[in-house]
Amino acid sequence: MSEATAGQKSRRILRQLREELACEAPGQERLDRITRTIAEGMGADVCSIYLRRDENTLELAASHGLDPAAVHRTRLRIGEGLVGKVALRGQPINTANAPAEPGFRYMPETREEKYLAFLGVPIQRLGVTLGVLVVQSREGREYTDDEIYAIEIVAMVLAEMTELGAFLEEDDGLGAPHRHPITFRGGSAQEGVAIGRVLLHEPRVVVSNPVAEDPEAEIARLEAALETMQREIDAMLASENTAVEGEHLKVLEAYRMFAHSRSWLERMKADIRSGLSAEAAVEKEQSAIRGRMARMSDPYLRERLHDLDDLTNRLLRLLTGQGRQDTNVMPDDPVLVARNIGPAELLDYGRRLKGVVLEEGSVGSHATIVARALGIPLVIHAEGVTAEALNGDTIIIDGDQGVVHLRPEENVLSAYRDKLSMQAEALRRYASLREKPAITRDGVRIRLMMNAGVMVDLPSLASSGAEGVGLFRTELQFLNRTTLPKRTELVELYGRVMDAARGKRIVFRTLDIGSDKVLPYMKREDEPNPALGWRAIRVGLDRPGILRMQLQALIRAARGRPLVIMFPFIAQFEEFRKARQIFLDTLAWEEAHGTRMPKRVEIGAMLETPSLAFAPDQFFQMADFISIGGNDLKQFFFAADRENERVRRRYDTLNVSFLTFIEQIVERCRLNGTPLSFCGEDAGRPLEALAFASMGIRTLSMRATSIGPVKELLRAVSLTEVRQVIDEARRSGAQNTRPGLESWLKARRLLPLLP
Numbered sequence: 001m002s003e004a005t006a007g008q009k010s011r012r013i014l015r016q017l018r019e020e021l022a023c024e025a026p027g028q029e030r031l032d033r034i035t036r037t038i039a040e041g042m043g044a045d046v047c048s049i050y051l052r053r054d055e056n057t058l059e060l061a062a063s064h065g066l067d068p069a070a071v072h073r074t075r076l077r078i079g080e081g082l083v084g085k086v087a088l089r090g091q092p093i094n095t096a097n098a099p100a101e102p103g104f105r106y107m108p109e110t111r112e113e114k115y116l117a118f119l120g121v122p123i124q125r126l127g128v129t130l131g132v133l134v135v136q137s138r139e140g141r142e143y144t145d146d147e148i149y150a151i152e153i154v155a156m157v158l159a160e161m162t163e164l165g166a167f168l169e170e171d172d173g174l175g176a177p178h179r180h181p182i183t184f185r186g187g188s189a190q191e192g193v194a195i196g197r198v199l200l201h202e203p204r205v206v207v208s209n210p211v212a213e214d215p216e217a218e219i220a221r222l223e224a225a226l227e228t229m230q231r232e233i234d235a236m237l238a239s240e241n242t243a244v245e246g247e248h249l250k251v252l253e254a255y256r257m258f259a260h261s262r263s264w265l266e267r268m269k270a271d272i273r274s275g276l277s278a279e280a281a282v283e284k285e286q287s288a289i290r291g292r293m294a295r296m297s298d299p300y301l302r303e304r305l306h307d308l309d310d311l312t313n314r315l316l317r318l319l320t321g322q323g324r325q326d327t328n329v330m331p332d333d334p335v336l337v338a339r340n341i342g343p344a345e346l347l348d349y350g351r352r353l354k355g356v357v358l359e360e361g362s363v364g365s366h367a368t369i370v371a372r373a374l375g376i377p378l379v380i381h382a383e384g385v386t387a388e389a390l391n392g393d394t395i396i397i398d399g400d401q402g403v404v405h406l407r408p409e410e411n412v413l414s415a416y417r418d419k420l421s422m423q424a425e426a427l428r429r430y431a432s433l434r435e436k437p438a439i440t441r442d443g444v445r446i447r448l449m450m451n452a453g454v455m456v457d458l459p460s461l462a463s464s465g466a467e468g469v470g471l472f473r474t475e476l477q478f479l480n481r482t483t484l485p486k487r488t489e490l491v492e493l494y495g496r497v498m499d500a501a502r503g504k505r506i507v508f509r510t511l512d513i514g515s516d517k518v519l520p521y522m523k524r525e526d527e528p529n530p531a532l533g534w535r536a537i538r539v540g541l542d543r544p545g546i547l548r549m550q551l552q553a554l555i556r557a558a559r560g561r562p563l564v565i566m567f568p569f570i571a572q573f574e575e576f577r578k579a580r581q582i583f584l585d586t587l588a589w590e591e592a593h594g595t596r597m598p599k600r601v602e603i604g605a606m607l608e609t610p611s612l613a614f615a616p617d618q619f620f621q622m623a624d625f626i627s628i629g630g631n632d633l634k635q636f637f638f639a640a641d642r643e644n645e646r647v648r649r650r651y652d653t654l655n656v657s658f659l660t661f662i663e664q665i666v667e668r669c670r671l672n673g674t675p676l677s678f679c680g681e682d683a684g685r686p687l688e689a690l691a692f693a694s695m696g697i698r699t700l701s702m703r704a705t706s707i708g709p710v711k712e713l714l715r716a717v718s719l720t721e722v723r724q725v726i727d728e729a730r731r732s733g734a735q736n737t738r739p740g741l742e743s744w745l746k747a748r749r750l751l752p753l754l755p
């Protein structure tokens with residue numbers, strides 16, 4: 001059969017399917033008519049449609065030729081028999097002698113033993129298998145490539161009809177792939193738990209007209225959409241704003257390559273000639289890409305397929321006119337589900353989100369930084385979630401475990417509801433402590449400060465009971481945009497931050513970029529080990545222009561108020577001395593030019609590399625204060641990349657070596673009279689906070705939501721006793737103080753205070 005005849009065959013069948021799509025008959029009647037149409041159209045003795053009943057089961061939903069009594073009775077597991085195999089692999093099986101095929105499974109109720117020829121193709125939509133379409137014949141022959149092609153086109157339209165619910169009877173659940181519960185295991189990028197409703201960042205495009213009559217008109221539509229897309233991509237490549245969508249040059253180049261690919265276009269045109277509409281042809285191509293992606297293990301090629309997938313999506317949106325999620329229209333308790341998202345887009349949704357689930361992402365990505373700043377749970381690497389989730393589905397995001405439950409069973413839902421209500425109860429307890437100081441039973445007072453990074457964090461200063469902001473990360477205003485912010489913008493922003501603090505202390509950390517935090521508008525240096533590379537104060541000292549501009553903005557924003565700044569990632573005394581000098585020079589320049597001087601300035605350093613702990617006493621005397629950046633310090637102390645899932649949890653903060661190191665830093669600061677604080681993530685974990693306090697740290701800065709739990713535990717213990725437990729672990733040669741601390745808390749019935 002030539003392509004024209006394959007096309008004619010499928011077109012004839014599709015024409016009839018289109019009538020089915022338009023008619024109002026009940027689902028079963030439609031299915032029965034469709035199997036007859038296909039069997040007749042293909043000249044086959046049998047045509048059967050199997051649809052997914054749940055994640056693991058297929059059910060014979062209709063058949064022309066098999067025993068009617070088997071319909072809705074025959075069920076197969078995915079992978080079972082030839083039909084199950086088609087579903088499992090997502091690929092056709094074509095054989096002249098089905099009973100002789102390995103894996104063939106005879107279902108007596110179907111009486112199918114008399115049919116030798118078997119062709120099964122998956123009914124797939126966007127890489128998700130919804131069912132299997134089978135044709136069989138008595139005569140032992142293989143179906144031709146053209147026939148396979150024709151039946152694949154038909155299956156594609158059946159997939160659309162299934163998705164549109166064309167075959168659904170009242171609540172029979174058949175062919176409804178998006179109804180059953182699924183659990184995704186990904187990685188945790190921000191802790192926290194939420195129950196909410198799915199909000200797809202890119203809502204699924206609905207193709208309501210899979211079949212078209214006039215191939216030439218459809219090809220013209222496809223070509224017009226392609227042209228528009230090519231123009232858009234060229235414009236993006238030419239513009240300065242490539243970072244707006246988080247699309248970097250390399251990706252766009254790949255886009256351009258695909259967009260001009262002839263074979264890609266030819267395949268889609270052939271599909272249209274066989275009877276599909278332009279959007280259905282694009283979607284068929286996308287389905288094939290997703291199928292290949294699922295089988296591909298090479299990460300580079302997978303990435304390229306992702307690009308192609310993105311491109312097809314863009315084309316589909318152009319053809320259907322269906323756009324992205326409107327950030328103004330949201331369900332209650334929205335949990336954003338996306339393949340990936342840029343920081344600016346995430347900020348657009350902002351605090352209204354209850355959580356974010358990404359298929360990609362990394363713990364150090366910009367989106368992660370924003371999610372942390374917003375304090376919303378984030379699960380990354382939830383592979384396949386965008387294909388499965390539908391807008392409005394119930395979803396549980398467990399950022400503590402890195403798990404997502406989509407359309408959860410009632411028992412899972414109620415377990416999480418319990419967990420959340422316990423947390424709500426805890427929140428009430430924390431609120432009652434808000435005005436009380438964090439004083440331990442043996443009378444040691446610990447100052448609890450909060451970390452912040454965006455303006456929206458500031459209201460938490462009052463609601464959390466924080467005594468100030470111990471770390472204001474200034475990178476976000478530089479990261480989430482496409483050009484360097486202007487000095488006047490920064491003056492305005494810092495001024496508003498200081499206003500919002502109402503006199504409470506705020507420690508502004510100067511720009512900490514490089515490593516994972518790459519500015520879209522700054523030329524990226526390819527470094528073998530970026531975390532150990534040109535970052536933070538190293539960039540600031542080598543290119544002091546931006547640092548000076550930022551310091552000027554801070555001085556001007558202070559308008560006579562106290563100003564506290566700290567330099568990140570100081571590894572040796574000289575770096576601090578130089579950075580401090582730049583600040584003092586800037587201050588003098590500003591004074592000479594009439595700027596109102598801050599009432600008082602403090603210049604601190606972040607201790608994030610072990611080397612700084614061994615700097616000369618003069619450094620400790622020159623620094624007005626030191627803050628331990630535990631996230632970085634820990635990764636360098638243990639030589640374990642904080643972004644590498646494989647190693648990042650391998651070494652415990654409560655390891656005796658790390659605590660002893662902290663104690664030595666405390667001692668050096670004490671001898672030199674340098675105020676010391678700790679501002680890494682660990683400060684917000686109650687047990688870790690307790691350990692740091694008992695090592696002598698008196699100021700802890702953490703996420704606002706951690707202040708309550710940390711304060712509650714601190715107020716319940718005596719640091720002298722905690723210290724004894726740690727000392728005992730150290731004496732005993734134990735590696736970790738955690739087991740000892742936990743059993744000590746347990747004996748005092750304080751364990752429930754650990755969230």
Ligand code: PEP
Nearest residue numbers: 629630631632679680681
């Ligand atoms: C740290 O390293 O502990 C820190 C607070 O800085 P950041 O997490 O921003 O690198």
Ligand code: MG
Nearest residue numbers: 608629631632
């Ligand atoms: Mg750091």
